[in-house]
Amino acid sequence: MKSIVMKDIRKNYGKVEVVKGLDITVDSGEKLILLGPSGCGKSTILRMIAGLEDITSGELYLGGQKVNHLRSGERNVSMVFQNYALFPHMTVEDNITYGLRINKVNEDEISRRKTDVMKTLELSGLEKRKPRELSGGQRQRVALARAVAKQSCFLLLDEPLSNLDVQLREHARKELVRIHEKFGQTMVYVTHDQVEAMTVGDRIALFSEGKVQMLDTPQNVYNCPANVFTAKFIGSPSCNIIGAREKNGFVEVGNQVFSLSAQWAGCLRGKEDLCLGISPEQIELRETPRDNAIKGVVRYCENYGHKTSVFIENGGTELVASTEESRFGPGDVVYMTFPQDKIHFFDKKTGHNVGYPENIARSCENDSLYKRRIA
């Protein structure tokens, strides 16, 4: 049992509540990502699990044991800090073995674990170096090695890759997944980077203002966002959210309409004020008129090499579409179609996803959220 259970966890700083009642269960061996913009309380949650912050109210169980009152040294957790927090006066090997020595692991075992993690993380040969003599990527690996060598049941990572450059980050990401496969700890990973979240996590908990906005698999978070916040946060450029009205199977977008499938129409019946959500990469762009397409004018293009973001104006609203082609330019008239299995509708007032028709729901595998909402 290496599960982490949070029951109505709250955290106040003075009168400000930064974590507002958290109920999450992280299964044994699972990789949970805490994702969110800065200041949303995700690091605070990690630090509460680690025992570095007091829990204002609620209960925290690690491996079935209530740990609210335990000091962090007694919780059998290891952590990788954002700035790595290596001990500057110790060599690489002392950094890795310090915790083991403190906890009286026998010398043979220490040396076995040290050699093992240093080999796994490609640190062999750097044993006697001090942290200041290492590159950023090496420091990050030492920090990870220190956390892994402890062989604790719970591995906590606080934006561990944010100080690395893009290439190193990609490499380190793969390494993290590999390490997890090898050691199988229950992992809680804080990041504001959605690519890390999508690639590393088994599940993502998306936070905003101290509350969980959505907790689900990366696929479901992307395919069936629970609310407007989730839809906008995931994806780059972020999801288009446009005011829309449904009328007799047609959706009004700006001053134009497109028709919905019968299933969608049934699903939206009786819901007036809506927002339509569509990811930029799901919009199909053409230069010639088509059935059920919405007309717009290109205002601006951003070319990333492998794809182009096209900013399109349509009756006062701006949409962005991603395409692999780069033939569009400012002033061009384009026709957009929205594939019916890729669109989302949100309640304008609450921001909640209003759900999906039966036939589309199947693409959101194991979607507990979907089932909950439809029920």
Add this chain to the structure above:
Amino acid sequence: MSPDTRREIFLHIVLLSVLCVLLFPLAFALSNSFKTLSDAYTSVGELIPARPTLENYIHVFSRLDIARITLNTLFIAVIAAVFKVATSVLSAYAFTAYEFKGKNILYFVIISTIFIPFNVTMLPNYLTISRMRLADTLLGVALPQLADATGIFLIRQSMKTIPKSIIEAAAMENKSRFGILRDIVIPLIRPAIMSVGIIFFINSWNEYVWPVLMLKSRSNFTLSLALQMYISSEGGTEFTVAMAVSVLTMLVPLGLYLVFQKFIISTFTSSGVK
């Protein structure tokens, strides 16, 4: 000549003149300690004695138990330095790593004692020590010097430069806070600890007023008291002998400074752990 070179030359002239002003008393003491009293009066400006003599030193060593006096001074200075450093480190750690009620007020009260002049505490201390029957003992001199707010302040400042996450990383491994202090905090602020210790040592070494109040018997004298015997109104006018005692008094702090100057300078110019 480029403006930069001119600037350099100007700066060096200023620095050299300041250095001369600072070094002159030392050179004066050193040179006069090797002169006879009459030579000292006739050739005041002569920094290198025309007829050097060891007379003054012989006088000092024959009339004073200089070894004993040096040991007395050393005893007091070591106790003061060691205890002040220990108490400073412990309380600075408490003020940095612990959260408790009234922490800021307590810290403020302690730091404000820096501004209480010695004259105010002198009498109460004297009365306390003498009622403890420790007047005229070395321990009596050392006892009021076991803690120092300046030390707490300086050590706390340098502890605060250690990134919080390093302490937290240690806390995740370590079950005791004392272990963190011993394994992580102290090694990281070692330069600050060394230099604060040396400053305490030198302060105590040079101290005059408090020992003169406490110590009556010659066998307990410290170097600054011995020095006073030769230049005070009750003492003599043998000022060349006094210069020889001065030179001897300077030797230990000077040696310490030369050995540890790296730490002392770094404490006052840099901000510790990077």
